[in-house]
Amino acid sequence: MDFGVENMLKISELSQQTGLSAHTLRYYEKHGLINASNRSEAGYRFYTDSDVRRVQFVKTARNTGFSLADIGQLLSIRVDKLSHSCQDVTDITQKKLLEVNAKLAELQSMQQTLELLLESCCGGPENATHCSIMEALDAGLSREDKNEARLIK
Amino acid sequence: MDFGVENMLKISELSQQTGLSAHTLRYYEKHGLINASNRSEAGYRFYTDSDVRRVQFVKTARNTGFSLADIGQLLSIRVDKLSHSCQDVTDITQKKLLEVNAKLAELQSMQQTLELLLESCCGGPENATHCSIMEALDAGLSREDKNEARLIK
DNA sequence: ATTGACCTTAGAGTTAGCTCTAAGCTTATA
DNA sequence: TATAAGCTTAGAGCTAACTCTAAGGTCAAT
Numbered sequence: 001m002d003f004g005v006e007n008m009l010k011i012s013e014l015s016q017q018t019g020l021s022a023h024t025l026r027y028y029e030k031h032g033l034i035n036a037s038n039r040s041e042a043g044y045r046f047y048t049d050s051d052v053r054r055v056q057f058v059k060t061a062r063n064t065g066f067s068l069a070d071i072g073q074l075l076s077i078r079v080d081k082l083s084h085s086c087q088d089v090t091d092i093t094q095k096k097l098l099e100v101n102a103k104l105a106e107l108q109s110m111q112q113t114l115e116l117l118l119e120s121c122c123g124g125p126e127n128a129t130h131c132s133i134m135e136a137l138d139a140g141l142s143r144e145d146k147n148e149a150r151l152i153k
Numbered sequence: 154m155d156f157g158v159e160n161m162l163k164i165s166e167l168s169q170q171t172g173l174s175a176h177t178l179r180y181y182e183k184h185g186l187i188n189a190s191n192r193s194e195a196g197y198r199f200y201t202d203s204d205v206r207r208v209q210f211v212k213t214a215r216n217t218g219f220s221l222a223d224i225g226q227l228l229s230i231r232v233d234k235l236s237h238s239c240q241d242v243t244d245i246t247q248k249k250l251l252e253v254n255a256k257l258a259e260l261q262s263m264q265q266t267l268e269l270l271l272e273s274c275c276g277g278p279e280n281a282t283h284c285s286i287m288e289a290l291d292a293g294l295s296r297e298d299k300n301e302a303r304l305i306k
Numbered sequence: 307a308t309t310g311a312c313c314t315t316a317g318a319g320t321t322a323g324c325t326c327t328a329a330g331c332t333t334a335t336a
Numbered sequence: 337t338a339t340a341a342g343c344t345t346a347g348a349g350c351t352a353a354c355t356c357t358a359a360g361g362t363c364a365a366t
Contacts, residue, residue, distance in 0.1 A: 023355060042362055044313055060293050065263035081281040089286045090276035097267040104260050107253055110218035114250040123243035128234040133242045140213050176325060195332055197343055313362065332343065
């Protein structure tokens, strides 16, 4: 069961394969996401193919927007699929989607506001005494938008 | 020019008016965004109407997505409009819009991925051995998407 | 034997924007 | 006058996900 060190990767090689820095790989290890299956006598990490696939999984999940905590959960499902249901997986995914949708809504509102501001302003070289962007920000964006803000008086 | 302390606000009163905590107001002051025009002998901050309007401006800009650094720039325009042009204002606004659009694109890509994942999975109580979400994450999301990632072998 | 590249660890630093604490005054109320 | 609420400051802590540093051990090549 113990094949020398052939066909295993050192951390810098894993780094190259995955595009994650060695620092980041150690960071993920410290946070329980990944591990080197083997260590040399001197303590050097050696990664198997299976380790590489796990790291790729982490990277893909990361690109999809999952937090490291989410990924921890996904990984524990991954290593024991029999003890987990598809619903366990969709729960995590659904929760993430809700977060993403919430952020999206917030950013879309900002986008709309910024576009309106830009439309309203000439953007020219004249001085800003009557700049409509400044006026709008001074007026609280025309007043009938925000929820909790009390009006000035 | 110095009217006692009538019609000025203490920090907790400004906090109530604006919905920003006293902590946050002091934080903004430390970062050069706002200031109390007056202090009592004991060092208590007292805010004028003009101070209140400035804080409202900051809050509105914050809600619009501007960073505190952006707001610092906007405020320095606000106090000396003659020395700044509308273009100065639109430059800041445009830059912010670009940032927001970039984030938006990233989040929309995540949203799409998450929706696809959810569509592909039954989400039921059966065990996760053939969960299509896990498979997709294992396969790097079907392979033809990411830019810098090298394939496994 | 000696470079130099690579590896190890613990732990500090970064970013942004708060949020909170501690220790000690001040002010208002009873 | 005493107590509680509110104010002051400097500075630490929080969040997330890295990113980097320091001090030292290892390894391959000269």
